[in-house]
Amino acid sequence: MLEQDVKDALDGRSNSPWYEGKTVEDSGFKFSCIKEHGGYEGAGEEYWIVISAEREGEESTFWRIDGFYASHYGSELDWSTLHQVTPRPKTITVWE
Numbered sequence: 001m002l003e004q005d006v007k008d009a010l011d012g013r014s015n016s017p018w019y020e021g022k023t024v025e026d027s028g029f030k031f032s033c034i035k036e037h038g039g040y041e042g043a044g045e046e047y048w049i050v051i052s053a054e055r056e057g058e059e060s061t062f063w064r065i066d067g068f069y070a071s072h073y074g075s076e077l078d079w080s081t082l083h084q085v086t087p088r089p090k091t092i093t094v095w096e
Contacts, residue, residue, distance in 0.1 A: 003084060009026055009027040009028070018077065029053055033050070039067065050062055
């Protein structure tokens with residue numbers, strides 16, 4: 001799936017809110033917001049979402065869009081940061 005195809009299909013959706021679980025079907029694509037991070041008071045500088053893009057007959061791809069949060073405005077995504085990502089499990093050590 002080409003990045004430009006995804007950008008074209010998402011064109012005009014930049015002003016609508018995205019949140020985990022939201023699904024949109026348009027231009028032969030099914031987009032689902034699968035992860036939302038930050039975007040609230042105290043975490044304004046770190047806000048991003050990951051959406052999956054599905055098209056019949058093709059493997060799903062995943063796309064990240066970065067943004068910001070401002071208390072007087074809410075969360076906003078910077079669609080120029082759209083880039084493809086790959087899920088990868090990580091193991092971490094937590095000291096308690």
